[in-house]
Amino acid sequence: MMNMADAKPLAGAGKSPVQKAPRPSRPISPRMVDIAVQVAVVAALAGIWEFGARFGALNPFLLPPLSVVLGRIWEDLIAGTVPVDLGLTLYRALTGFAIGAVIGIPTGILMARSALVRWFFDPLVSIGFPMPKIAFLPIFILWFDIYDTSKIIMVAFSCFFPVVAATCAGCSSLDKWPIWSARSFGAKERELLWEVYLPMAMPQILTGLQVALPTGMITTIVTEMLMGGRGVGGAMIMAGRFADSVGVFAGIVQIIILGFVVVKSLEIVRRRLLIWHPESRK
Amino acid sequence: MSVTHLAPPPRSRAHAASSISISDVSHTYGARTAGGMLALDGINLDIGDGEFHCLLGPSGCGKSTLLYLIGGFIPVQAGMISTSAGPVTAPGPDRSIVFQNFALFPWKTVKDNVLYGLKKAGFNAAEREQRARHYIDMVHLTGFENAYPSQLSGGMQQRAAIARTLAVDPGILLMDEPFGALDAQTRRVMQEELRTIWRDSRKTVVFVTHDVQEAVFLADRISIMSARPGRIQHVIDVDLPKERGEEILENREFIGLSEHIWRLVREQAVAATRGAH
Numbered sequence: 001m002m003n004m005a006d007a008k009p010l011a012g013a014g015k016s017p018v019q020k021a022p023r024p025s026r027p028i029s030p031r032m033v034d035i036a037v038q039v040a041v042v043a044a045l046a047g048i049w050e051f052g053a054r055f056g057a058l059n060p061f062l063l064p065p066l067s068v069v070l071g072r073i074w075e076d077l078i079a080g081t082v083p084v085d086l087g088l089t090l091y092r093a094l095t096g097f098a099i100g101a102v103i104g105i106p107t108g109i110l111m112a113r114s115a116l117v118r119w120f121f122d123p124l125v126s127i128g129f130p131m132p133k134i135a136f137l138p139i140f141i142l143w144f145d146i147y148d149t150s151k152i153i154m155v156a157f158s159c160f161f162p163v164v165a166a167t168c169a170g171c172s173s174l175d176k177w178p179i180w181s182a183r184s185f186g187a188k189e190r191e192l193l194w195e196v197y198l199p200m201a202m203p204q205i206l207t208g209l210q211v212a213l214p215t216g217m218i219t220t221i222v223t224e225m226l227m228g229g230r231g232v233g234g235a236m237i238m239a240g241r242f243a244d245s246v247g248v249f250a251g252i253v254q255i256i257i258l259g260f261v262v263v264k265s266l267e268i269v270r271r272r273l274l275i276w277h278p279e280s281r282k
Numbered sequence: 283m284s285v286t287h288l289a290p291p292p293r294s295r296a297h298a299a300s301s302i303s304i305s306d307v308s309h310t311y312g313a314r315t316a317g318g319m320l321a322l323d324g325i326n327l328d329i330g331d332g333e334f335h336c337l338l339g340p341s342g343c344g345k346s347t348l349l350y351l352i353g354g355f356i357p358v359q360a361g362m363i364s365t366s367a368g369p370v371t372a373p374g375p376d377r378s379i380v381f382q383n384f385a386l387f388p389w390k391t392v393k394d395n396v397l398y399g400l401k402k403a404g405f406n407a408a409e410r411e412q413r414a415r416h417y418i419d420m421v422h423l424t425g426f427e428n429a430y431p432s433q434l435s436g437g438m439q440q441r442a443a444i445a446r447t448l449a450v451d452p453g454i455l456l457m458d459e460p461f462g463a464l465d466a467q468t469r470r471v472m473q474e475e476l477r478t479i480w481r482d483s484r485k486t487v488v489f490v491t492h493d494v495q496e497a498v499f500l501a502d503r504i505s506i507m508s509a510r511p512g513r514i515q516h517v518i519d520v521d522l523p524k525e526r527g528e529e530i531l532e533n534r535e536f537i538g539l540s541e542h543i544w545r546l547v548r549e550q551a552v553a554a555t556r557g558a559h
């Protein structure tokens with residue numbers, strides 16, 4: 001009979017009973033230690049903030065204690081302003097990000113595969129990538145008015161460049177073997193795009209998305225600050241105008257939490273999508 | 283050791299075997315730049331309809347290159363390659379290939395790798411399931427259907443690649459050292475399995491190897507290639523019974539032929555090492 005012992009131990013794939021050996025009990029994994037240390041660092045910083053502000057190291061107007069800031073967020077949460085502001089900011093950031101990705105990924109793939117597309121987009125991307133995208137805000141306001149549309153387009157515009165650049169780089173250095181395989185099974189050029197190039201470049205594309213997402217968050221907040229209105233950025237600018245330092249810090253804490261949640265979520269998506277990749281089995 | 287003899291899945295479509303005709307084919311790598319490297323030099327070879335043909339030669343003599351040319355993966359620079367369907371210009375599902383380095387889709391599970399080719403070949407959903415199961419069983423990967431290539435050993439990946447290619451039941455089967463990553467036992471089983479499939483389904487097989495015994499065991503005819511630049515030095519008929527099992531290894535004709543071919547191959551290998559100095 002065939003010897004199956006040459007299978008490496010792997011998660012989920014082996015149904016053979018050989019691999020069901022009882023695991024030696026390890027109470028503390030390195031991953032848990034990592035998380036514990038990170039939580040401890042955040043807690044220590046929060047503690048320094050709280051007690052530094054409370055016991056006179058700093059003027060409480062310039063740096064209100066963390067507990068006061070959290071109390072304000074809680075009040076506004078109950079009053080309903082925080083959910084609206086956070087929701088709007090999140091909506092603008094994610095919609096803009098999604099538009100940037102949906103346009104950026106195919107553009108990047110086509111740039112890598114077609115000289116014609118590359119000739120057209122390469123100079124645009126080279127010029128656009130290092131440029132501060134926010135400089136285009138006045139134009140977008142002129143073109144698309146001052147409401148959500150211009151903000152979302154601003155965000156999409158800023159997300160587009162890192163996605164295109166990463167996708168194009170990822171698709172330019174593809175291993176030829178899976179492509180040859182697909183062609184020998186009769187895949188047509190157009191099918192290759194979605195069936196082979198896209199999944200093969202997925203690690204680099206996701207890296208591009210992971211750069212684009214925080215960029216999109218920053219652009220959202222800055223755009224809201226510049227244009228006013230509802231949203232976390234707008235609320236912070238209003239608080240600043242009324243010399244409400246607690247309100248400004250409440251905005252900062254909200255942005256930190258929002259950014260953390262969104263970035264972590266994308267990491268989870270990455271792990272899901274790249275389940276096949278050796279990087280997921282470190 | 284036993285060979286699984288499952289009933290082959292019924293075929294819904296006819297796959298015609300085909301002859302392959304290679305005339306005056308040469309290939310130079312880096313031809314457009316100065317100092318291109320001549321890999322194949324004036325290859326002439328006619329492989330008959332339904333023939334099992336082995337290409338035997340030292341490493342670097344252009345065996346893979348010749349297979350890629352037949353497969354249509356690299357353009358023919360000089361000469362002409364045609365099958366019964368006409369001149370070869372591009373890859374196509376009439377000529378399926380098992381690559382030397384497997385070339386599985388790393389983002390697909392073993393089963394999805396096999397299903398991909400079946401889907402492209404136009405089998406209906408029920409046939410796809412049935413054929414995928416049959417060929418995964420045949421290469422003894424049952425239980426690993428949902429594993430990704432990166433989770434498998436080299437030998438298992440190679441078997442997955444073989445299952446994926448055999449499943450589509452091509453008229454012409456190109457195999458580039460397809461058992462190279464397998465241990466001796468598994469290799470033997472797969473060789474017998476391949477002979478059986480070939481005998482039952484009438485395919486033209488071009489099989490690259492540098493294992494003399496493997497070539498003699500499998501082939502109707504063997505081409506021995508010279509060291510670089512690759513030329514066809516000898517073409518040898520293997521007059522052994524169609525039915526070949528374990529017992530043929532002790533057959534005197536088998537042993538004699540193997541030794542004869544071994545001497546011819548060694549000449550080339552010696553020439554290759556001399557050429558390298």
Ligand SMILES: Nc1ncnc2c1ncn2[C@@H]1O[C@H](COP(=O)(O)OP(=O)(O)O)[C@@H](O)[C@H]1O
Pocket residue numbers: 311312319321339340341342343344345346347348510
């Ligand atoms: N893509 C390539 N570019 C340049 N030289 C190559 C390339 N592929 C193969 N060669 C060279 O061509 C010769 C034949 O290679 P190959 O067909 O792989 O031989 P074999 O399969 O018999 O070992 C070798 O000397 C190899 O180094």
Ligand SMILES: [Mg+2]
Pocket residue numbers: 345346347382458
């Ligand atoms: Mg080779």
